[in-house]
Amino acid sequence: MHLYLHIPFCRQACHYCDFHFSTNTSNKRAVVEAIVSEIILRKDYLPKADIETIYFGGGTPSMLDGEELHLLLDTINQHFTVATNAEITLEANPDDLHRDKLQQLYNAGINRLSIGIQSFHEPHLKFLNRVHSALEGEHCVKIAQEIGINNISIDLIYAIPAPDHSILMQDIQKTFALNISHISAYCLTIEPQTAFGSWLKKKKIKPIDEEYAAQQFEILVKTLAENGYEQYEISNFARNGHYSLHNSSYWKQKPYLGVGPSAHSYNGVSREYNVSNNARYVEAIQKQIIPATLETLTPADQTNEYLLTGLRTKWGVNKEKLELLSGNSFYSVHRADLEKLSEKNWIREDAANWYLTDSGKLFADRISSDLFIEE
Template sequence: MAGIYLHIPFCKQACHYCDFHFSTNTSKKNEMVEAIKQELLLQKDYLSTHQLDTIYFGGGTPSLLSEAELSSLLDTIHRLFAVDKKAEITLEANPDDLDKTKLQQIKSSGVNRLSIGIQSFYEPHLKFLNRAHTSAEAERCVLQAQEIGLNQISIDLIYAIPYQDHSIWQTDLQKALALHPQHISSYCLTIEDKTVFGKWLQKGKLNQIEEDFAAEQFEILLQTLADRGYEQYEISNFCLPNQYSRHNSNYWRGEPYLGVGPGAHSFNGSIRQFNVSNNALYLKSLAEHKIPFAVDELSKTDQINELIMTGLRTKWGCNLQKLQESFQYDLYLLNKNYVDQLIAEGQAVLQEEQLILTNKGKLLADRIASDLFVVEEIN
């Protein structure tokens, strides 16, 4: 199976934490849709004979697309690619874009899964993050989506937003759970250099996120969702039984995908493509029937490290057998002392050729993966 990711590079306003590629000038939106359709045509052979299992509209804010624009993109995909009849078709959306009419249009277009960027239900936190919606709008749009039959819903939440205690975070989780979403994605607030928060940090107007505070909120997240029957199948992603995001799961398992739009990435197993993160240059190039991208051919070492990193983030763990069969790399033998130490300290377990992090280990997932990375190039 394979997937297509469409990057829609427009937003109403810039969230203070976001470093994704987007523009708040939507005057070229229709032109951008036509350019993305042109890229889909030029890239129609990228996925070879793979059937599409997932289609994902990300951004940016894809819910800014009109019904005609959204339908046009999906029609183009169905014309150029073999799409599974039960494909997961996800659209990222902001609550302020979603009323009953918009939701009905989204459903009619063929979208069957919504990923709603709520982030918090606490008004001062929404203002701090520079979100455009209110808490009431967030709750309303989820209920309305469920009313019209859009029942595959994921909610995004941000934790470690500075506050005197954990009460707001606990309330956010309870309000999210009261809406009964099938899926919750929750990310730690990070401060990136080129964002508003990054500039505030440089000027001393904002403090760095406290690691202990973030870790405590992560532990609250794990316990609260586990108590309500949600399974953590990746560090930041939780779902009710068998409600995994196929798009996310395929990415972590190394399945091929085509990314279209400015700033999008593609992966075919051994090569990554990176589209230029510049709307004007992207539009100019596609008008000339060219795709402005850079290519990164992954070495054997790169591929091993990527399997380690992505595998350790998931409930399925790092597949030691796959590393051995695909790259003749015995991770356990070459890192026996370190792996045994992780197991002894309760940070990991070995189950049927899978190295799986425990909840304790997930707090240190990036560091553990880095410690296991291959440093020298393997031929």
């Protein structure tokens, strides 16, 4: 089984981020205690099985102090069996990761860090409204490795406006120099409810140049491949098999429990969405109520989600599973579409699965939506 904990606090709002978080930490302890209570309330949500992965996401989970982190992990250990080789990931910002903090995380059992570097270029960090400096980004990785946390992923953002591709190449080369085992690379997007969204509306910034973004993506994929990084999901690259086991469980449609404000849970047939409001979340949990909206997934929902996530990965989508999920309707509806996509060299097949080709990866979401089924 897989467990996600949403820690909904940040020191400041990045200009591009539309995840649920608050910069008001006055009720942080109350939220943590509510998450503890939700873990206990939902311990039977999934059939009993060892926890294979734990993921602290956010928000900024590195804002948890040592006592709060231990409280959460102790509660998990009291009510679940955590596998001895479980992957335990914590998302973190570089400005939180001083030596004492990193030692604290290591001692608590965190064995994988996902660090929000975004760029090693100071002007780009300022443009994104990141708290940390380029030097802090570099130093925290080195200190973590010295302490013994070697399973490190970093986030990089590409398509940040620049005259050419040299800054992206410098970011990639810095990643190589730091011996990072995993990279998540995301295209800069402008979401409506963000500072960038507001600026775009007021014409203070220009829309993302799609051709420039595609060029940057191609440079990323090519350069990382030449240096031993496998693109096992469209936005994720691993060296020596250091995949994110937790995120891979999502892409493979495995059930998971999510706790905390705005967290999602999935049991194979339905999905639940916790309320995206810290105060309302705490209030409900204190009354022993799970503040979640239930969505029962239809065969079309399950098929379409599988296509959307599975096609993005190296594992592709299984032909038999597509038929099973869709009620034996997938091929009767999409046989001609599959032939057209194959002729364009956007998808390929073997005896068991369908996969995106390298050229198809540039159109992943479009291809998936073309293959969606309707009720």
